[in-house]
Each structure stands twice: as C-alpha cells, then as structure tokens.
Amino acid sequence: DLASAKYITWPSTIFIAAHSIEEFIERREVLFRINPLLEAAYWPILPNSYWISPFCNPNELAELQKQLSNYTGKPIRVLLDLELPVLKSELFRKNARYFFSNKKRIRNLLSLKKENVSFVTAEYWYAIGWAGFLTRLAGVSFRNKKTKHTRLIMYYSSIIGENGVVSYEKAMKYMKSALTKEAGLKNAVYAAIGTTNIGIFGNEKRMSPNEMERDLTFLNSTGFEEVAIFRLAGIEPYLEVIKKFIT
Secondary structure, three states: HHHHHHOOOOEEEEEEEOOOHHHHHHHHHHHHHHOOOOEEEEOOEEOEEEEEEOOOHHHHHHHHHHHOOOOOOOOOOEEEOOOOOOOOOHHOOOOOOHHHHHHHHHHHHHOOOOOOOEEEEEOOOOOOOOHHHHHHHOOOOOOOOOOOOOOOOOOHHHHHHHHHOOOHHHHHHHHHHHHHHHOOOOOOOOEEOOOOOOOOOOOOOOOOHHHHHHHHHHHHHHOOEEEEOOOOOOOHHHHHHHHOOOO
C-alpha cells in the first residue's frame, strides 16, 4: 500500500496501520524512503479486537495505553478507529462485562497529557444529534471540548445509502451539522471520504472520480479545511480530482 505514496505531491499525512509503535516506526521509515515530503501518523490496530471500542479485549487496550504513555519519540498523531466489532460479534458477548471499564480507559487515553502525542478519532458519520448521544453511550464517540482530540467523521458516500438506510442528501445535512456543532474548536472535526479501494470488509464499494469531486466540492463549500481519503492504495485514478482542491 505504501508504494502509492509516490503519487502524493502535496502536503499530506499518511495514517499507517500497525499493531505496535515499533511496527509503526518501521513502516514510517519505509514511507519516508518512498516519499520524504510526507508526514506519518500512527493508526493502532488491536491484534485480536482490530477496532477500538468498549467491547475490545481489555488487555489490548491496556497495552496500547502503556505504549503511548511510555512513548518518548518525536511528536505523533494517533488515530483511534472507534467502531463496534461487527466482524467479530463474539466480542459483544465475551467482553460485555468490561464495557464500562473499557469505555473509561478509552476516555483516559484521549485525555493523555503528553506533548508528543495527539489524538484523532475515526467515528461513524452519523455521530451527532440524537444518534451522537447513542454513539457516545456506546463508547464509539467522545466529546472533544475537554480532551481536545480531533474527530474524523467517516463520510464514505460510496457506502452511505447503498442499503437504503439513509439518502446521500441526509448525510450531507449531518456533515453540515457536525461542522456547526464544533464551531469555535480549532481543527476539531474533519471528514474522511471514500472509499477508493476495499477495506477490512472486503466488499466496500469504490467511489468514482466524479463522486469524489462532488464530495470535495460539497465539503469545501461547507467549510471543512482538511479531508482524509480512505485509502492510499488505489489513489491513482483520483489524483487529478484531488489536485483541483489543493491550496
């Protein structure tokens, strides 16, 4: 996947998935050899739970917290991918008893006071309003007024509405509301668009270049200043569209 970094000619941060900080540092060096102009951020993947949620294995959360608490390297951004374990449904039953302690641990992780570690949370696109209350209750969304983390809203329009759950227009209203809710909090929220390639599910629908241009036009006009793209692999067909929006 990192080989596609050679196509990125504008200032960007690449979120690198890894099972430990040590693995991230190794992959970061590979990235820098491919394209030294890029920044790298750590996307921790839990070995057995994969996503981070109150239903993940508590020992994996504890290990992540230990790694980050002991980290003494140069400043890094850390992406906590907050999603329920829908691909490992047995975790709902197995780890239900750890729900409240895990939720507290995630909150404490976001509140970690270290000058060289900052956090981004990947959250479901509907994590605002009454639905936002439910996602906070489920421990996959956290208010950032106190923790100062950045919320990355997964606005994957190639997936939204494909099952008839909600229309694309409805999703646009959610995104506008998300930015308004975070007004006054600098760099508090930005959007992730996609998908340009398959992910962990293996069947994600790819967006077309025209769909990407539509989404970037909407987000730009709404006031989003930073956008993430899922994912680096498969980015080539979208390069000319992206360059139209680089400032």
